[in-house]
Amino acid sequence: MWTDYHEEGDPKMLHRRKMLLATVAAATLMTAGAAQAEECTITLGAAVSLTGKYSTNGMHTKNGYDLAVKVLNEKGGVKVGDKTCKLAVKYYDDESTPARGAALAERLIKQDGVKFMLGPYSSGLTKAIAPVTEKYKVPMVEANGASRSLFTKGWKYLFAVLSTSEQYLQSAIELAAENADRMGKKPNEMTVALAIENDPFSQDIRAGVMDDAKKHGMRIVIDDKLPKELNDMSTTLTKVKALKPDILVVSGHAKGAATAVRQIAEMRVDVPMVAMTHCDSAQIIKKFGDKAEYTLCASQWAPTLKYSDEYFGSAMDFAKLFEKTYGYAPPYQAAESAAAVLVFKDAFERAGSLDPQKVRDALAATDMMTFYGGIKFDETGKNIAKPMVLYQVLKGKYVVVAPSKWAEARAVIPQPKWSERK
Amino acid sequence: MQNLQLLLQAPVFNVQLLLDGMFIGAIFALAAIGMALVWGVMNIINVAQGEFVMLGGFVTLMLVEAGFHPLLGIPAAAVVLFVLGWALYRAVIWRIVDGDMFISLLATFGISIMMQQLMNEIFGADVRTVESGLGVWFLFDGMVTVTQVKVAAFFLSIVIGLLLWLFLKNARLGQAIRATAQNARAARILGVDTDRVYAVTYAINAALCGAAGALVVMAWSIHPYMGLPYTLRSFMIVIVAGLGNLASVIAAGLGLGMAEQYAGFLLGAEFQLAFVFLLLVAVLVGRQITLARKRQYLK
Numbered sequence: 001m002w003t004d005y006h007e008e009g010d011p012k013m014l015h016r017r018k019m020l021l022a023t024v025a026a027a028t029l030m031t032a033g034a035a036q037a038e039e040c041t042i043t044l045g046a047a048v049s050l051t052g053k054y055s056t057n058g059m060h061t062k063n064g065y066d067l068a069v070k071v072l073n074e075k076g077g078v079k080v081g082d083k084t085c086k087l088a089v090k091y092y093d094d095e096s097t098p099a100r101g102a103a104l105a106e107r108l109i110k111q112d113g114v115k116f117m118l119g120p121y122s123s124g125l126t127k128a129i130a131p132v133t134e135k136y137k138v139p140m141v142e143a144n145g146a147s148r149s150l151f152t153k154g155w156k157y158l159f160a161v162l163s164t165s166e167q168y169l170q171s172a173i174e175l176a177a178e179n180a181d182r183m184g185k186k187p188n189e190m191t192v193a194l195a196i197e198n199d200p201f202s203q204d205i206r207a208g209v210m211d212d213a214k215k216h217g218m219r220i221v222i223d224d225k226l227p228k229e230l231n232d233m234s235t236t237l238t239k240v241k242a243l244k245p246d247i248l249v250v251s252g253h254a255k256g257a258a259t260a261v262r263q264i265a266e267m268r269v270d271v272p273m274v275a276m277t278h279c280d281s282a283q284i285i286k287k288f289g290d291k292a293e294y295t296l297c298a299s300q301w302a303p304t305l306k307y308s309d310e311y312f313g314s315a316m317d318f319a320k321l322f323e324k325t326y327g328y329a330p331p332y333q334a335a336e337s338a339a340a341v342l343v344f345k346d347a348f349e350r351a352g353s354l355d356p357q358k359v360r361d362a363l364a365a366t367d368m369m370t371f372y373g374g375i376k377f378d379e380t381g382k383n384i385a386k387p388m389v390l391y392q393v394l395k396g397k398y399v400v401v402a403p404s405k406w407a408e409a410r411a412v413i414p415q416p417k418w419s420e421r422k
Numbered sequence: 423m424q425n426l427q428l429l430l431q432a433p434v435f436n437v438q439l440l441l442d443g444m445f446i447g448a449i450f451a452l453a454a455i456g457m458a459l460v461w462g463v464m465n466i467i468n469v470a471q472g473e474f475v476m477l478g479g480f481v482t483l484m485l486v487e488a489g490f491h492p493l494l495g496i497p498a499a500a501v502v503l504f505v506l507g508w509a510l511y512r513a514v515i516w517r518i519v520d521g522d523m524f525i526s527l528l529a530t531f532g533i534s535i536m537m538q539q540l541m542n543e544i545f546g547a548d549v550r551t552v553e554s555g556l557g558v559w560f561l562f563d564g565m566v567t568v569t570q571v572k573v574a575a576f577f578l579s580i581v582i583g584l585l586l587w588l589f590l591k592n593a594r595l596g597q598a599i600r601a602t603a604q605n606a607r608a609a610r611i612l613g614v615d616t617d618r619v620y621a622v623t624y625a626i627n628a629a630l631c632g633a634a635g636a637l638v639v640m641a642w643s644i645h646p647y648m649g650l651p652y653t654l655r656s657f658m659i660v661i662v663a664g665l666g667n668l669a670s671v672i673a674a675g676l677g678l679g680m681a682e683q684y685a686g687f688l689l690g691a692e693f694q695l696a697f698v699f700l701l702l703v704a705v706l707v708g709r710q711i712t713l714a715r716k717r718q719y720l721k
Contacts, residue, residue: 226692227692227695234442238442241435241438241565242432267558
C-alpha cells in the first residue's frame with residue numbers, strides 16, 4: 001500500500017551521527033561535572049499473546065510498543081521532574097488465555113515491581129487483567145480492548161486509547177444523516193436495516209448504531225442477529241430487498257463481511273448505503289473486486305489520515321517507519337499500541353513524578369494529539385477524542401470518507417444501483 | 423407478523439425464499455444421502471460428515487489457487503475425498519463397524535476434531551470463498567435472483583441421487599451393499615466381501631460430501647469450523663426420511679432447506695438454526711408417539 005514513499009536517509013548513517021552527538025554531549029556533561037541527569041529507567045509491564053490464537057495480533061501489539069519505546073528513547077527519553085529516564089518494557093507471554101494473563105499481571109506487579117502496565121491484546125484479556133491492576137492501583141493504558149463492558153465497571157486505573165465497540169459504526173449513521181438530502185429525505189425519514197452477529201462484541205456495535213439511529217429519529221426496519229454458524233445471509237437480504245432501507249449495517253467479523261459483500265452483489269440488493277466492519281480482515285477488495293465497490297468500512301485508524309505528533313510525525317510517517325523496521329505495513333493494532341506508549345510518556349512528564357497515583361491523575365487529564373488521533377479520556381477511561389474513521393471502497397481502494405474533517409474524498413451516496421454499474 | 427404481511431403483499435419474495443431453500447436443501451441432501459448410506463449399511467453415525475464437506479471445499483480452493491477452473495473442483499473433491507474415505511476406513515473405521523454405536527460416535531467425533539484442527543493449522547481460521555465463474559439469473563424484474571452455481575448444485579444432487587439409486591439397484595457392488603445392509607452375516611456366508619463393501623460405502627459417503635463441499639465453497643463460504651451445522655442437518659434429514667429411501671432423503675433435504683429460509687425470514691436470522699433443532703425435537707417426539715401407537719396395535 002505504501003510503496004511509493006521516498007527513502008529518508010540511510011538509517012545507519014543517521015544512527016552513527018546520533019551516537020556521535022550523544023558522545024559529545026556526554027563528554028560535555030562529564031567535564032561540567034554537574035551530573036544533573038541521573039540514570040533512570042521506567043519499566044512498563046505487559047502480558048501480550050505471543051502464542052495461541054491471538055499470536056498474530058499479539059505480535060502487532062508488541063511491535064507497536066517496541067517501536068514507540070525505541071523512538072522515544074532515541075528522542076531523548078522521558079523527562080520526569082529534573083531526571084531524564086529511558087523507557088523499557090518487560091513482556092510475558094499470556095498464551096492467549098485470560099487466566100494466564102491475570103496471573104502474569106500479578107507477577108509483573110508483585111515480583112517484578114512494575115508500577116505501570118501496558119494492555120494485552122483483546123477485550124477478553126484486558127477484562128482479566130484490569131481487576132489485578134485495579135487491586136494494586138497500577139495505572140494501565142491499553143490499546144486493544146474495545147468492548148464496552150470494560151468501561152462500565154467503574155475501574156479507575158484503566159485507560160484505553162482506541163475507540164470502543166459501540167463507536168464502530170456510529171460514523172456510518174452520522175454520514176447517513178449528513179447525506180440525507182442526497183437521497184431526498186430528512187434524517188428522521190430514513191430507515192435502517194441491521195444484520196449483526198449474535199456475540200457480545202458485535203452486539204456492542206449494534207447498541208451504538210441503535211443509539212445513534214434513535215438520536216436522528218431513524219427507524220430500524222430490520223434487526224437480524226446473525227448466528228455464529230451462518231454462512232448465508234440470503235433471508236436477511238431478501239427482507240432488505242422487500243423493505244428498501246436507506247442504510248444496511250452489517251457486522252459479523254470477517255465472515256460477516258465476506259458473506260455480505262458476495263451475496264449483496266449476487267442478489268443485486270440495491271441500498272443507498274452499505275456499511276460494515278472487518279472489511280480489511282476479510283480482504284473484500286482482493287477477494288471480491290468490483291463486488292466490494294462503494295462498500296463503507298469502519299476502521300480505528302488509517303495511514304492516510306492527517307493526524308500527526310512530534311515523535312512519529314504524521315500517520316503516514318509512522319506507517320513508513322513501521323514498515324521499514326518490521327517489514328510489513330502496520331495494521332491498526334500496531335498503531336494504537338504505539339499510541340499507548342506515547343500516552344504514558346506524556347503523563348509521566350506532566351506528573352513530574354513516578355508516583356503511580358500522580359501518574360494516574362495525569363493520565364486522567366490527558367488531552368493530546370498523536371499520529372493515531374486525538375486522545376482524551378472520559379471518567380470511565382475510554383478515549384473520546386478519536387472518532388472511528390469510515391472508508392469507502394472507491395475504484396478498488398480504501399478511501400477515507402468520514403468523519404468529514406479527515407475525509408480524503410466525498411462519499412458516493414447513494415451508491416449506484418447494480419443495474420447501472422459498468 | 424410484519425414480515426408475514428410482507429410476504430402476502432409481495433408474493434414474489436416467496437419465490438425467492440422457495441428457490442433459495444431448494445438450492446441449499448439440495449446441498450444438505452447430498453451430505454444426508456451419504457449419512458443415510460453409512461448409517462444403513464454399517465450402522466455407524468458418521469459425525470465427521472460436516473468435516474468431509476469442509477475438506478471438499480478446501481480441495482476446490484487449492485485447485486482454484488493452482489489455476490484450474492472452479493467447476494473442476496466438484497469431481498476433483500469427490501475423487502480426493504473418496505480416496506480419503508477409503509484410507510480412513512482402512513485406518514480407523516473397520517475397527518468399529520461391528521462395535522457399539524457409542525464407540526462409533528466417539529471415533530468419528532475424534533476424526534472430525536482432528537480434521538478441523540489440521541485444516542486450521544494448514545489454512546488458518548479465515549473464511550474462504552471461490553468464485554464459481556457462473557453468473558446470476560434475474561427473474562421478475564430483478565426481484566428474484568438465481569445464482570447459477572446453486573442451480574447446478576440442485577441438479578447435481580438430483581443426478582447423483584439417481585445415479586446412486588441405479589448403482590445400488592443394478593451394479594454388482596451395489597447389490598452387495600444392499601445385501602450387507604440387510605444382513606451382513608448372511609452376506610458374508612454367501613460370499614460377499616463385506617469388508618470391501620464397507621470400505622466402498624464409507625468412501626462413497628466421503629465423496630458425496632466432498633462434492634457438496636465444492637458447491638458450498640462456490641455458493642457460500644468455508645472455514646475449518648463450519649462442519650457441525652452440516653452434520654446436524656444431515657442427521658435431521660436422515661431422522662425424518664429414514665434410512666432406506668434415497669428419494670425421501672432428497673425430499674426431506676429440500677423441505678428442510680425451504681423451512682429454514684421461511685424461519686429465517688419470518689422470525690429473523692437468529693432463529694434459522696434454532697428452528698432446525700426445534701423441528702428435530704418435534705419430529706423425534708412425533709415419531710415416538712406414532713411408534714408407541716404401532717406397538718400398542720401389535721399387542
